[in-house]
Amino acid sequence: MSLIVQKYGGTSVADAGRIMNVARRIVGTKMSGNDVVVVVSAMGDTTDDLLKLAHQITPKPSTRELDVLLSTGEMVSSTLLAMALKTMGYEAISLSGLQAGIKTTNNFTRALILDIDPQRILAELQAGKIVIVAGFQGVTEQMDITTLGRGGSDTTAVALAARLGADSCVRYTDTEGIYTADPRIVPDATQLKELTYEEMLELSVYGSKVVHPRAIELAEYYNMPLRVASSFTNNPGTLIHGGEKLEVRNKVTAISHDMNVAKVTILGIPDTPGIAAAVFVPLADAGISVDTIVQNASINNMADLTFTITEDDLEKATAIVNQVASKLNAREVLTDTHIGKVSVIGSSMLNGPGYASTFFNSLADANINIELISTSEIRITVIVKEDKVLDAVRVLHSAFRLNEA
């Protein structure tokens, strides 16, 4: 008998009808002779609605209280799913993060999983039950409820699959899997049968919303293969795994893009050691992730520093950067939100022949101006004007012949 961990997102359980639909899928897996553990997100917009409720009370809710409040969203969806399964004649039980033994740090609203005590889950499985676990939540040593922050439910699913030694972990979503590019933008984008953890991680960090990077990192760490498939069809979707079983290759896998990007430029900083630290330490302390960084060569002992962040963080970042710039006697701080990121991802790409030239030539031929460049072992990213992002995705998808993938 195999143990399968499934994860269903908020849109898959947005109303009673969809919950019944998910229940039927789970029954299918159970009937095929598997033990099933299901991780579920809150219904539709529940989490946003609860946040609004909190903000009616105070603009800065206590994070300890906020976590209890938000955790109720997944408690509701998990109980409804368990009810649906029982109504269909299957033994099922919902477990909160606490009951599922998910122990976390006490960083409220962004707790990290420390360990999972699987006793209760294993006992319920042994009793023949389908176990529904409320995603996104855990409990501290003091029995206080925590939430795991962004990507929380994906992370719950992968962590459970790893800890339980599951044979398979499937993240169901409203797409058929991972594509060579966003099919809404590139109509001949093709669905990938498989890709490596590293490729998926770069795809996620650079724009794909399908699986949260944090869950992929965890899957990679525990070498827990993760399948992404549609909750509306029975297609196999895309398998994300370690790569040992993949064909040896050095080719481009997929293109991702991200419009939620803002650029901050500090102009005319008197060139002294420690500029980067002066800027990036307070940003990191404020929880702001900085992406591409470019420091221009110093002219007349004056440097320019440019970096990108998510647009969501711009207001907070600008306040910090203005203070720092004034301390550094910099001339000016500029911001720009009319930009986007386009990334090409592929194993061993940078070591392969001709990738960089194909990349830059195709963009130049299409008259797309590159503002900033950053690269990793398996990724080339460029920042371009926002109105050029979709063009760039299409041009690159075609240049790398991903429609033939």
Add this chain to the structure above:
Amino acid sequence: MSLIVQKYGGTSVADAGRIMNVARRIVGTKMSGNDVVVVVSAMGDTTDDLLKLAHQITPKPSTRELDVLLSTGEMVSSTLLAMALKTMGYEAISLSGLQAGIKTTNNFTRALILDIDPQRILAELQAGKIVIVAGFQGVTEQMDITTLGRGGSDTTAVALAARLGADSCVRYTDTEGIYTADPRIVPDATQLKELTYEEMLELSVYGSKVVHPRAIELAEYYNMPLRVASSFTNNPGTLIHGGEKLEVRNKVTAISHDMNVAKVTILGIPDTPGIAAAVFVPLADAGISVDTIVQNASINNMADLTFTITEDDLEKATAIVNQVASKLNAREVLTDTHIGKVSVIGSSMLNGPGYASTFFNSLADANINIELISTSEIRITVIVKEDKVLDAVRVLHSAFRLNEA
């Protein structure tokens, strides 16, 4: 320093504005130098909304799952209240039933409190915090969430007050306290300063909705005085207590009435031993409380049996009674929902002089026909036609001069 347990109902925390209002009241109590533990119900119609959600999935939800679902209502209100207090600058913490150490039986949807482990509450109080406890819920030995059924939050408050040895337990509501009759029906009804547990228990069972009988029984058992007061004014309300400190008296205290009454009559039952058992055992097994029972004198070896129940139970009861009646070869089953109950409550009333005659004479003078009568040590109840109930309340209130109370 005194320890005060306060309980706020669903209407008192129905929206953000009312939650802030409740928070201000709590701060007032805290600022007067008291330790405060607050028990809170779910916001407004939350519990009904959650029930509806469950019934969209299945007409008969698993009770184990239903309890987790319903428990989220009080988790939400308790966290919002704690956020409100923290925003006002006061240290506060919400605790779920589990975190508050409320151990119950595993009768889901109607669990009984077995014990309270007050460790966490006491630790938080010692740390100077206002403790907000989610009412209506507890946890089994297996760490499964339970709800306490009807009157659950009132019961949580009284049980906590008793276990913590509180100096005072106040149940805030939308009325000023307990009245000699419903002031909407009897304009010169007067507010009672105090009454005994027994009087309040009879009042609650016979129509007053202010405090649930179960909470009053618990208050009596632990001799935990319970104050009922308005959450909108600062008046002292009504104190329900043991009576030792009350003036010695034998007088009528209050009139209650209840429209939610149905009468079931089984006509023409061949008179054999065991009729009552045949009827009332299956009703009790179905969880239906039977009130006034009258079995007519047998004529020609045929008996008639009449009893009252709440209208809510009528459908379920009729199905059972029809089956039993057919087994007993009874002639006919009649039901009537156009009736109501009027009760006069007072300590030592039945032993006092002239109460029964005042009672029956005043109704006769007002041409109010009595269908059934039942009495206890401290109560006389009559069943009358529904359209005579309010008349009867006014006539009795005046006859016993309760406007002078």
